[in-house]
Amino acid sequence: MNTRMVVVGLIILAIGIALFAVGAIGALGSVSIKTGFSQPHAGEYVSAEIVLNSTSDVVVASPASTGGLIHAQDLSLVNSTNFSAYAIPINTTGSSYVYESLVGDYYYVAFASTQPGTTIVATSLNSGVARYGSLVLLGIVLLIVGAVVAVVGALRKKRLPPDQQA
Numbered sequence: 001m002n003t004r005m006v007v008v009g010l011i012i013l014a015i016g017i018a019l020f021a022v023g024a025i026g027a028l029g030s031v032s033i034k035t036g037f038s039q040p041h042a043g044e045y046v047s048a049e050i051v052l053n054s055t056s057d058v059v060v061a062s063p064a065s066t067g068g069l070i071h072a073q074d075l076s077l078v079n080s081t082n083f084s085a086y087a088i089p090i091n092t093t094g095s096s097y098v099y100e101s102l103v104g105d106y107y108y109v110a111f112a113s114t115q116p117g118t119t120i121v122a123t124s125l126n127s128g129v130a131r132y133g134s135l136v137l138l139g140i141v142l143l144i145v146g147a148v149v150a151v152v153g154a155l156r157k158k159r160l161p162p163d164q165q166a
Contacts (some may be wrong), residue, residue: 005153013146020139027132034120037110043080045116047108054124060097060108062118067110069099080111 036043049072050058058069068087070078078086088106092098110116 002153002156005156006150007153009146009148009150010148012142013147015148016139017146018139019135019142023132023135023137023139027136031106031111032122033151034108034122035118037118039115039116043113045049045110045112046075047118047120050106050108050120050122052104052106054123055101055103056122056124058099058102058106058120058122061095061121062117064110064112064116066112066115067108067118068097069102069106069139070109072105072107075107075109078109083109083111102135123137124147 014047032050034047034050037047039045044065045067050069052058060069066080066083068083068090070088074086088099088102091100108118108120110118139151
């Protein structure tokens with residue numbers, strides 16, 4: 001076993017774990033996730049307030065068939081018949097709705113017979129998620145490199161000095 005190589009591998013592994021943890025915590029800290037809904041009226045479900053202090057994108061996973069983002073000041077005016085007049089236009093549709101470049105206070109409002117299984121994720125465009133993602137990626141690379149170096153060092157036979165070789 002080459003002890004020096006194993007120690008270097010373990011140090012690289014520890015640095016990789018630290019970078020991965022810092023990047024993951026930073027990225028998750030810059031993302032707001034809302035899943036709970038209150039029911040102010042029968043059949044009307046309202047998310048917690050979504051406060052966007054800087055330009056943000058909002059992704060709504062599993063959106064309700066009749067639901068969408070509403071400006072906070074319009075919440076008391078919205079009902080199931082006039083909902084479309086107050087809903088923020090959707091930029092992308094599919095299995096998720098994407099609202100781009102929003103600033104302000106919003107609510108996700110859904111009209112349904114049961115509580116929606118909708119998840120709302122807001123990410124500030126200036127939050128540095130890309131930087132944190134880079135830390136996570138670098139951490140993963142160092143984890144792999146550190147593990148390989150440590151294993152190679154553990155499996156490698158220690159070379160004897162030339163005067164002790166037989």
